Amino acid sequence: MAKNITFELSTVNLGPHEALSTKVQISSLEMGIYANNGTGKTFLSRAFRLSSKEELDSNDSNKLLTIGKNNGSFKFKISNTAEPGIFRELEFSINKDKIPIISKNTTGYLFRVFNDDYIKENLEGLKYKPNGEIDGYILGKEKIDLSKEKEELEKTKIELGLKERELKSKIAKAIEDLDSLSIRKNTGEYQNINYNNLFNSALNIVESEKFGDLITKHNQLKALPDNLQDLRNVSYLKKTTTPDQIIAFLDEKFTKSSIADGFKTKIKNKQAFIETGINLFKENNTNECPFCEQNLEENALKLIDQYLEYLSETEATQIKKANDLLSQLDLEKKENIETLKTFKNLEIEYLKNQKYIPSLANINLKEIKDLTELDSDYKTINTALKKKKDDISISLLNENIKIAIKNILLWIQDQNEKIQENSLIIKSFNDKKNNISSEKLDLNKRLCKARLIELKKAELETITEINNYNSKIKLLSDDILKKEQNEKVSKKQKVVETFTELLTKFFGSKYSFDDKTFCLKFKNHLLESNASDVLSNGEKSIVAFCYFIAETHKCINKEEDYNKLFFIIDDPISSQDFHFVYATSQIIRTLNKRFNIQRLRLIILTHNLEFMSIIIRNKIIDQKFILANNKLETLGNELIMPYEEHLRDVYEISQGTKNPSHTTPNSLRHILETINRFIAPDIELNAFCERIDNFADNEFLYSLMHDGSHGVLRLQKPYTDQMIKGACKVVSDYVLKDFAGQIKIITS
Structure with a gap:
């Protein structure tokens, strides 16, 4: 897949990232970032979360700053060759004990960030009884055909854009005329010459002389002789008796x-x-x-x-x-x-x-x-x-x-x-x-006024057309919005439906949700004040993640807004059992279907190598990186998916396309132990292996796995390549029979 997206990220004094700088080419915004504990992945999630917080305070800066530093910054930039000239940027600066300043946010994204801060602010502090004060509606698309109205709206916007560009070019020419006269740009009269003021009827500019006549005076003023003497008035006529x-x-x-x-x-x-x-x-x-x-x-x-x-x-x-x-x-x-x-x-x-x-x-x-x-x-x-x-x-x-x-x-x-x-x-x-400078300033102000009056008069027809286009656009937009409002859904209703569905996926009937009291239920008992005591640490993590997904509906006003979502998920599997980890992965994998998103934008941050392996094997992410030494580096499959690499070796040996090696016994053992832990963790490996077809007939397979993968004195007789190939055939046939998809992945 073509890597047509440029992903840039740089920070200064952001937690451990005193000078992080990354610029990579990627094919999609479905990214996984592996980072060891203490390397600063949580600080990155906090940085993205600033853009979505309703209110910022000085504590937000203090939590982000590197210890001992007084100021820092964060810059995030996305560009795509499919969108030439469009740069989606998020920038902010932080200073100790001061409110963060978001200087730029042209991303157009709705950032949804899951991390420990989210859990503490939205559930932990409320003892896992979510806040039920959710107002507003999500506007859907009118089922009747609005294509004609929208086509007319788009056509009008294009025509408006042409007129606006035409008018702005005339404004630029007017400013160019003034610049050629070396008029100071910081005067109010100069700054009044802008697009908005051409439409500002309350702005009353008065100048009796024409711009051209004032230019003549401007030139005359420049010609003032340096040695011109002061004039002396005549004496008063004497008062006489x-x-x-x-x-x-x-x-x-x-x-x-x-x-x-x-x-x-x-x-x-x-x-x-x-x-x-x-x-x-x-x-x-x-x-x-x-x-x-x-x-x-x-x-x-x-x-x-x-x-x-x-x-x-x-x-x-x-x-x-x-x-x-x-x-x-x-x-x-x-x-x-x-x-x-x-x-x-x-x-x-x-x-x-x-x-x-x-x-x-x-x-x-x-x-x-x-x-x-x-x-x-x-x-x-x-x-x-x-x-x-x-x-x-x-x-x-x-x-x-x-x-x-x-x-x-x-x-x-x-x-x-x-x-x-x-x-x-x-x-x-x-x-x-x-005091000629004062006279020049006065004349320059008059020149600005005259040029604005002249511009407004010359472009009156264009200004009228733009006003008409804006009026038409408002009427069309209001009409479309009114029709679209005929189908709307309560945000609260969507949050409840999604939260309830996700709880069922994870817990079955053990936990449910009561939409009237807005609290969890344990076997039909309301957990109004003691949910945090009943839930295990792993269950708390799951409930928080489920509510995070469900609460996404709160930030949506129009159905089209779902396509603006950008998920930043920081270690959602804390304290979870393996089957919960897998379920969490599948929830993330289906986010695009759940919210009907055309193009999923996702960054998953984790320090769990197994979880990283799962989201890669299940194609939840397309791009995989490791965060180290203040930059992102590509993460190789062999470091995070040894199971697949071992399976690939064993399968290729069984097919005769690869010769056995000293690592083959270890590969056989790794495959069988992984499957054993996944489907029958309560059964010992030797008992589990007895269930595999032809395993007992291949009497040396079990000893081969142990003797060939442990550093001990060799007690068994040497194994021929043919014997090892036969053992690989037994294991490959077993995986192909019960887990055919795994063979398909490594051979595709």
Whole structure:
């Protein structure tokens, strides 16, 4: 048979197996493993049992760990050339005082493990009164023909698979696009791009820009100049009291000078010039003109006195104030114009570099209004001030002037508010420019969002089709399940039936089982609390094994689940008599028929060589190994089945195809002693041999067996080959007559 199955097993610090590593090719998963006591077979069964335990605790780790070690591991792997690409794996790690961690179980198997732990937990602790709390049903197959529905279901699953692969390839392309941009994989936005999120309606992703546009920004961000200077905002427009002074000045009525009007008119036109000259004249403290440096005559000095007199009066003072207000207003206007020019330059610089910062691409500086819109207001105020100079005795404040001044003040306030807003934008620009990694991260997140939105939009039709396929599959599956549920059987009922049947096979009418009290009966007496006292050690072992087999139904939910079973059986024959050992072997041999299993999966662990021989001779296992030196090695027939090898020698000698040898007497004795112990252990060998046809006629046969197989002084005469051949013929004929199957095995 082709060895197309690869069986791999490795452990670290698992009991005696500090570094077990095995990889063998086998033809089936019906295996027998022989191991001497203390070599760790029970630790292997415990390891497999972890996968089927409902609850794990730290004691499970401590029971498995090698003494003195703090951690260990177990790995089991099956692959089959008939199932290319499929790997059935079981992996777990153990740490001292901690719960085992099963990191992988892709076997698809239901492991059923029989060992001492099973007996202690399920029967010994309950004094061999099984727990009757068994709930649930095993769903059978609907007797009506569901092939059409199942064919439709399978077809839909195939179509779904094609669409899923198509969609997953598009997801892979989207991720590839992002990877080409060197986007970090640990961001939440990147990880959001997965199969499940395309169907997650609760996931609300928002991004206003397209993926392609954001790539352009991504490239612009990469092109950011290294030496780009910080932008500086314009200064705030000065808060001024000039408008308030103008209002007060225009509103007040002043007293005119008593000096002649002609002289005043002459001075008003050049008052500023005259004031400057007078001040210089006083500073020089001479009679020279401060402008032409000529000596001043009496008339000139008299004129200066008249100027001084005029300038000391109220009218001259107010005219000076009017001139000062006009100058001050004009100066502030020019300063504001300069601020506007500075802003224009700032705006140009910002617009030029704005493209490098994607998050600011759509954020522009607040525009500062042109001062020309206040020209008429300035003109109104200037005109009023000049008019006031002509006649300081009248009030010129009116509504138009108030509106003009208000407009100027509002303009200054409005522009300062915009400058304030711009300062935040400029600060943001500088901060982002100087911390470009943060800006890149933000843009990368936006790229991920945009790519997911784009993917979801582009694959909307495929997503809809997958949803429809899933809905159809659910409807078909529910319909099939509903029909299959029409035939179901109680798990408890199946456990009781199987347990009762197995007890009868082993004990006949001696022990039975009461399904109402869920306890054993001994000759119609309920053993509700004393079963452990009544049963012998061997009987306890048998009862435990029977219940283990029966309880298999508990882990089955659907009839198809029986084909997932994988039995691990560790020495089920402890303390059993020979006929019980044989019966146990036959129960194991028929597991596939009992559970209607298409392909039996079985590992038997034992330290009993005779039991190993039985399960091999009865073809219960196909693969036989010996566990030693931290690995599995093939076990030869000659080491475990000497009876068959002796019988083969004797039969071949009787047929003339082989010559007798010094081992032939020992072979004859071994055959007859084995049969004697099997069918009549209460009869001595010599008495047993007398029952064999032609044995008495071959008078030297008995002495040949003793003399030729014991290391004593030879007292008998030499035996010829013909005599020995005749003896072999007697024994071969006897086996052929009463046990023809044994001859058939060795000749097949």
